[in-house]
Amino acid sequence: MNTGALAAQIEAMDLNDWVAPDCQGQNFFEVDHSLQGLLKLYLDDKLRNHMEPHYRRLGEIAGGRLDELSRTSDRHTPILHARSPKGVDEDWVEFHPAYREMEQIGFGDFGIHCMSRKAGVFGWDAPVPPLAKYIFQYLFVQGEFGLMCPISVTDTSALLIERYASEEVKAKFLPGMHSQDMSKILKSAQFMTEKTGGSDVSNIELEARMEDGHWRLYGEKWFCSCVDGDVALLLARPVGAAKGNKGLGLFALPRHLDDGSRNKYRVVRLKDKLGTKSMASGEIIFDGALAYPLGEIGNDINNGLKLMMDQVNMSRLSHGVRAAAMMRRCLNEALVVARNRIAFGEKIIDKPLLRRQLMKLMVPTEQVLSMALFVGRQLELAEAGDEKAANLARILTPLLKFRSCRDNITVATGAMEVRGGNGLIEDWVNSKLVRDAMIGVLWEGTSNINALDVTTRAIAKVGAQVQMAEAMHDMLADTTSLPGQFKGELDSTIDRAVAFAEKVAMTGNEPMARKASDALYHMVTAVLLATEGARLGEMGEDASRLILARMVMDHRLRAGDPLAIEDDNDAAVAALLGEEKVDLATAQALAAA
Secondary structure (H helix, E strand, O other): OOOOHHHHHHHHOOOHHHHHOOOOOOOOOOOOHHHHHHHHHOOOOOHHHHHHHHHHHHHHHHHOHHHHOOOOOOHHOOEEEEOOOOOOHHHHHHOOHHHHHHHHHHHHHHHOOOOOOOOOOOHHHOOOOHHHHHHHHHHHOOOOOOOHHHHHHHHHHHHHHHOOHHHHHHHHHHHOOOOOOOOOOEEEEEEEEEEEEEOOOOOOOOOOEEEOOOOEEEEEEEEEOOOOEEEEEEEEOOOOOOHHHHOOEEEEEEOOOOOOEEEOOEEEEEEOOOOOOOOOOOEEEEEEEEEEEOOOOOOOOOOOOHHHHHHHHHHHHHHHHHHHHHHHHHHHHHHHHHHHHHEOEEEHOOOOHHHHHHHHHHHHHHHHHHHHHHHHHHHHHHHOOOOOHHHHHHHHHHHHHHHHHHHHHHHHHHHHHHHHHHHHHHOOHHHHHHHHHHEEEEEEEHHHHHHHHHHHHHOOOOOHHHHHHHHHHHHHHHOOOOOOHHHHHHHHHHHHOOOHHHHHOOOOOHHHHHHHHHHHHHHHHHHHHHHHHHHHHHHHOOOOOOHHHOOOOHHHHHOOOOOOOOOOOOHHHHHHHOOOOHHHHHHHHHOOO
């Protein structure tokens, strides 16, 4: 906008117009040009054409009604009641009507919890492929983060019951877990954490006793998300079983028994959490609760933890998708402010220092979207029997969880700063985004746990870095429109990052596990961004991801002097902050500059 036009705009502004707007009311699918482009690379045409109208509808709901409900539910948190209105000692959780309406959207209207478990959702004649499902999660979470926990855990719990439960148990639970009828649905939960800890489950003390031919549970769980779940998966140690992880069995715990009465456990307190305040988490005491075994369970060695890790790994991928969603929302909030707020006589998006700050929000947001889609695709291939894809998913999933949830915190707080003092006020969404961002870094393993999973297991035990390096080299080799020197640098970076991570893993250098995981994450995302940008550019689409790959290399993977003045590459920043697509020739030139 030229100076005269801006001056005229300022002259005509009402006092209230000086307060920058937010994203409320946007269609989160239609404004997400990155996602729209990537769908052309990651989904086949038939699936994409079928699902896009539903993505668009969810995008509208997420930016409108769901966003309103989410903010209301955040203010009106669940309430635990110890007794029924008639005085029966059966605890129950009261939710605000806004939360129940969100459940109707996620579970009932869109069936995100069951679309990959049964055929027919949205008229698709087979279970929806996992990647297409994760895109629904991505759009939903831009409006509401907390409810995705029960949605996702219902999905993954149903899968574990399908794989490991008896036919009787499957018949008992799966029809309800697959239902979209809110009067019949069985929502799920996962109860693992005890007072001894959540990541180290070797000291679990919840006891499973065989009584009258049934397993019954005694003890307590300390942190139970979705505490109102109808079917919970949990780990317990049968009497006489081995100490440590090897003795743990995996059980399915119904909230209600076949006769409709409550199972013998009590929710004794709800957690007053920093984030995900809409969703009920609590503490539970078990006093002979009936539970059904998944897999063979006895009084010696059990493989419950191994079975449960199937769910944990899928949850880690979902958390990466959720981080991608929240970062996209935060970036969009920052851009809306920057393009509308006027300070010191100009739009703040024209301020050089703020433009640099916006790049620090944009680059990790685009990195995680590429990584989440790529990992989701590997999961699909792995489920179809592709061993190479399974090894890729084995190392990329903890990498995604490790870096994305940490970046989510940085991007959320950065977006709040762009809004300024208003960002701290609960009238705006920023404070909620910051609080919710803090949760993902703790669920399904802290940063340390996931980084060590990469080095001590995925690399040192599985050797998955070999397939990862091969896959990255192959992607570069198959992409002909990358600038030659930049392509060569990416190739060498693959080898350097993998060699460094291998050295850390094979020498047992735990203090360097996070640095090694960072290197691998940035290497993989640089390759993904570069090849995606080039391929989209070849199709006549926006090639700006190629420029983003250059920024990852410049700021994450190239050695630099911390006291040197950096070249901010104003042309690249202008291309990325502009609202027009970047053609391939421009992107190639900026990547090679």
